[in-house]
Every structure is written in structure tokens, then in C-alpha cells.
Amino acid sequence: MNIKRLSTRQPDFHKQLDKLLAFEETMDYQLDATVAAILADVRTRGDAALLEYTRRFDRMDVQDSSTLELSPATLRTAFNGLSGPQRAALEKAAQRITAYHKKQLQESWSYTEPDGTLLGQQVTPLDRVGLYVPGGKAAYPSSVLMNALPAKVAGVRELIMVVPTPDGIQNPLVLAAAHLAGVDRVFTIGGAQAIAALAYGTGTLPRVDKIVGPGNAYVAAAKRRVFGVVGIDMIAGPSEILVICDGQTNPDWIAMDLFSQAEHDELAQSILLTPDPAFASAVAQSADRLLADMPRRDIICTALENRGALIEVATLEEACAISNRIAPEHLELSVENPQQWLPSIKHAGAIFMGRHTSEALGDYCAGPNHVLPTSGTARFSSPLGVYDFQKRSSLIQVSARSAAILGEIAAELAYGEGLHAHAQSALFRTDSP
């Protein structure tokens, strides 16, 4: 395997790094137009359109929209059908994810000023949330837990999952996870038509307030288009891992960590930063040796050769600076005393500290969410969390005494902006008890 070797001492290092990181979702206008037509059609014709697209795209023999919903018994049966170890692992993961996310719950707050004016924010859960789960190979039960449990912790009243079942084939692990996570209703629909049904509602599906969860290019384009009608989560790019290692971790461990992102997808990005060139070579050797046993070796090899790199840095400080420039989805600090580097890390979706903290633990069961900002968006966004399923309303209750003072200030500024009614509305309250 030929993984790129770079060094920050190369005169053209920054150019090389830019080239390595370059990734852009190409805008497919044809696909976007198709999606726009599907959205408009489902919005206008509701269930009839939804059934048509489901017959066409998923080759499902559905004539009646009621057949699109799975019963709670179907989900329970899937859960009961898990092997003992699978069930125990899924339950333990759910417990830890729930416990962690409970720490994110935000509470309403307010304070009262000396003259009696009350200010604050009322925090409330979203009312109804839609969760998209892909069909086929990219259908992950862990994703169901990571998206559904924060919504449940937030107190969302109704959580509706959609998952396509092409040719009628269901994924029992996904259904089991939906049962465990307490998903309220499940519909076997997918694609842009499922996003439309969630955003606008049909006779069968109620309209939701926000849509979360990963999907293919059609789903992503549809989510972009309904943004504003409903809330959406981030639109995820390929997965990434950046490992900063001082050279003292077992190179097999680090090679396998790089594999664990690379196996997701040919476009996934795995990068190692180390001040120790001998260690980089050792990781490369480990990678060559370990690859053969990997069932997804072709994907891993393509991803590592095209988008991976082993980069020699001068110091760990420099490694942190490069990490901030990349703003990686996953950052491993595989170093002695990792906490000392935390203040130097400005942008990262999740930070895995210490030699024993493999990124894979975060994907499944450490507790924190595995839905993380990709493609440098950690510069301005955060892991999926309970806060994504809560919203705030400002609270303002001005006392009569305060209204007299604030009214004069507001009127002065309103006149400056040419907004006479604003000024009058404030001034009316300045002289009446």
C-alpha cells in the first residue's frame, strides 16, 4: 500500500496539504431538479405520490399507505430476535449514550432586576422529529441510537423514523435499535419522497418539525431544499480521522485506527501527524501487514492511497496547529498526558485522548454522539446533541417602572431608525402606572 508521506519541512507543504484536503461536494443540477420535482409532487398529491415513488424506486408492492407503517410488534420481534451478546451490547451502548446526553439537557432560566423586570429564556423540546435511516449496506443500528436517544432525552413528544426497504427487505438490527431507542412510529419509505412526507406531511405521515439522520445524495439534496420549512441537522461529508501521535503508541493500533475510518468509504480521510519519522514508517509497515485480513481491504486501500497521509511534524505544537487548520471530525491525541494539549485544540468534532481511546469506542458505546461535523465544519458546528432537539423562547416581562425608563431609550433609537410606531408603542407605556 502506498500511503503518501509528507513533512512540514517540505517547502511546498502547505500546498500539498491543501491538495490533500481538497474535497468538494459537486452540485449535481440534474439530481437537484429531480429532487425538486419529487418534493413538489409529494407536497401536492400526498400519499398517492408517496406510494407511486415507493413502488418505483423501492420496487415495493404497496397499494395502500397504511401498509407503509411497521407495527410496534414488528420492532419488538426484531429486538427479541437479537443474539444474547448483540442485545447486551446494544443495551449497554444505549445506557451509556443516554447517561452522557442527559448532561446536555438545557434548562429554562430567568432573572429579575431590582425594579421588577424579568428576563430569561424558556427552553422546550421540539414537538415532533423525523429520523432518516438509510436502507441497504449503510444502515447502522448505532446510528439509530445516536440520532434517536438525544431526541428522547430532550423530551421530543413523537419521533418518527423512515427507512427504505428496497424489494421489501428489512434490516432487523435497525428495527431492533428503533425498538430499544423508543422510536414512536416507523415507515418503510426512503429517498427524497420520504423527506417530503416528513417535511410537509401526507394523509398518513404527520408533518415533523426537524429531520435528522444520514442519507444518500438524493436525501441530502432534499434536506437542503426543505431547510426552513423544517429544521435539519448538518449534511455530512465523508468521514475523517486525524491522529496525533508522539511515536510511543503501538503502531498496529494506530494503523488500525486509520483503517477504521478508511473502511467506511473510498472518500474517507485518515491522516497521521507525528514528530517521529521512524514511527510513521512503522505505522506504514503495520498497515501493509494488517491489510490482508480486512474484509473491506479494497475500500481501505483506495481511501488510504488517494486521501490518506503520514505527515512528519517538527513538534506536537505544530501538529495541533495543523489540526486546527484541518478541523477534523475525529481527532486522536495518542500521546502522553493528552489533556495538556486540549487548550491548543480549537476545532474538532470529537477529541479522543490517550493511547487506549480508539475512535471506534466513540462510534458505538463511549457515550458521546457519533454524528459529528465533517469537512472542516467543526470550525462552526458541534456534535449532534440534546440541544439540537430543544429550542428557546425569550422571556421579557417589564415592570411599569422599568417601562418608563426603557420606553424613552427605545423611542430615541426607534426615531433614529425612522420607526415611529415602535417609538409610540414604547412611549404609550412611559406615563401610565
Next chain:
Amino acid sequence: MNIKRLSTRQPDFHKQLDKLLAFEETMDYQLDATVAAILADVRTRGDAALLEYTRRFDRMDVQDSSTLELSPATLRTAFNGLSGPQRAALEKAAQRITAYHKKQLQESWSYTEPDGTLLGQQVTPLDRVGLYVPGGKAAYPSSVLMNALPAKVAGVRELIMVVPTPDGIQNPLVLAAAHLAGVDRVFTIGGAQAIAALAYGTGTLPRVDKIVGPGNAYVAAAKRRVFGVVGIDMIAGPSEILVICDGQTNPDWIAMDLFSQAEHDELAQSILLTPDPAFASAVAQSADRLLADMPRRDIICTALENRGALIEVATLEEACAISNRIAPEHLELSVENPQQWLPSIKHAGAIFMGRHTSEALGDYCAGPNHVLPTSGTARFSSPLGVYDFQKRSSLIQVSARSAAILGEIAAELAYGEGLHAHAQSALFRTDSP
């Protein structure tokens, strides 16, 4: 003035309400294509393109990109040029906005489990933020304060404002507010070209991480398109106020509150809900009488006649239910004991409680933000706040003992998902201390 009267007792009330609320941003494909071309051009050609568009659209005689930046002295001069009362009002507003927003600061947190595993989130400010301020009539100094101060409270390192100055005409109130709010740099550019410059960077402007602030249709389309490259705030629709009144507030006050939204824009929406039909009539009479003195009477009249309504409800409970359906940007609870209704209010941008709390106070100086979710988006989004200028990184440090336990769980789930490298990466750490 002919403001629509409705009653929830009408058999077709819900249909009438839907009709009243119907508002959809029409997608203008021609405009969107123009915006796409401008974005691509500024991205490719940088300052040269930025100068060209600024010459063309703002009729500015700029040959050199350095002339696009205003000096700190220019801002200070604008501030020093304010009248005494204007300056005092702006300063008082800034103080109150800052004090309120400080309560929103989120802190990093973590906890350690009995076996030594640490979990948490590191909260950090965004690094660099762009603030769009419209030129011309819709340029509000209060908007500068409301967008800039939360970013400053969050600790954003660099805040860059862009404001078009068509024909070279500057708005001194806006520049004074920028000085007061501590904006770091100001550029006299606008439109899609300014959004492009902020999102991609040019020789003169550094690339930002998030863009906030209101703008026209070109700016809104440009923000939608750069979403993902940078963060953006909500894309705002027309302003709305919903007043719930028990009939005991001075009808002049309520009429003027309805005016204060209506004067923003012909598409603004002002609605009164009251169980007292005589009060609705009194408000209508007040409106007729007060209109003549309003400099913006034509806008007010158009907005109230086309999109306003006085609605008779059976009870205040019913009023709260209708309010939840509307999810208004501004909600006035002009009733006795307003706090008793708070638990019934599920969706609203800001809630103004009590007869003395005019919405206008919230626009300027009460403290809470005036950038609020419109068009029903309060179902899933929140007022602009300090939290919009902070982001989170998950923290995970697994102890050796915990890695042994969690590694088995992760491996079980990873095998179930067909991700062999994930499983191996976790299992490598289960037997090594």
C-alpha cells in the same frame, strides 16, 4: 382601515387561518443563477471580482481593494458625532444586551466515571465571524448591536462587518454602533459579492467561519448557497406579532403594537387574539384614529389589510393553542398574570409578558435578542444568542480498564455492522494495560 375580523366559532375558521398565514418565499431561479455566478467569480478571481461588482452594483469608484476598508478612526468619528441622547440610548441598550447575553455563555464540562474514564464537551468560541449589514433604508444600528454583541460575549476573536455604501453614502448610525459594539474591521461591500468574500476569503478579506445578519433576496440566496462552507444564521422572513389580550389593556396600546410590526414591511403580519369582541372593535377604532399620525401609514395600512387580523377566541386557552399553531416570532401576553400561561406556550421566538411590555422594548433595549425565528420556524429554532457563536468538541478519555470492557461492546456492534477494522481497533486495546 379594513382589518379582517375572524372568530374561532366560524365553521371554516381553520381554513381562514391557514389562508391568512400562507406565505412562501418564492424561489427565483433567475436570481439564484445570478448569485451562483457571482459567488463562483469572487471565489476564483478574489479582489478583482469584488471590486468590479462593487463598482457596478454600488456605483463606487474603487480601484484598489484597500479603499474598501473603513478605518477605526472613521467609526470613532461617527460615534462621536452622535447627539447626546442618541449616544446615551445606544450605550444603555448595548449595556443591557451585553448583560443579558452573558447569561447565555456555555462552559466546558466533563465528568469522570468510577473506572477513570473521562467524558465531556469542550466549548470554544468561533474564531472569525462575518456580520452582514444592509445599506439604505433597512440599515438599523440596533441590528448591529444585536448581531455583534453576542459574538463579542462568546469571545469571537475577530468580527468583520460588511455594509454596502451605494454611491459612497455611509450611514453614520450604523458605523457608530459598529464602534460601540467593538466590531474589528468594516468593509464597504454588499450583496452576494460580500457574502462570497466572507465565505471564501479574498486577498483583502480573510475567510470567516460563520455569517450572520439580515439582507435582501440576493444576500439570502448567497447565504443559502455558502451554507456548509461557513455557518449561517436563519434566513428571516417578514416580521410578525401575535397579541393575546384579555381585553383589559388600553386598546390604543394594542393598536400601536400591531402598527409597530406592520410598519416594517407590507408583508409583515400583525394578529390580535382576544375573547372579548368589544375589545377587538375598540382596537380597530384605535387603529383608524391613530393611523393618520404615522409617517409610514401606507405600509402599515397595506400590511394590516392584507395580512393582519383581529380574531375572537372562546378562551385564553384556545388563544394559546392557536399561538402554538402559528409559532409567532413575537408573542405579547397582554393579560393579567401572564406567567400562568407560560406552560401553555410551546412555540414562540420571544414572549412579552404583561401590559407594560411592548414588543418595541425587545427590539432595542430590554436585553434579549431581536433576531428571532420567523414564519413558524420557532417550532424548531431559537433567538440568536451567544450559543450561535460557540461550538462544542466531544471529550473522550477512556481508561485502560474501561477500554477492555467497552472494546468488547464496540466490537460486537461493529461486527454486526460489517466494520471489521472498527472491531479490531477496539479489540487491540482490550488486553494491553
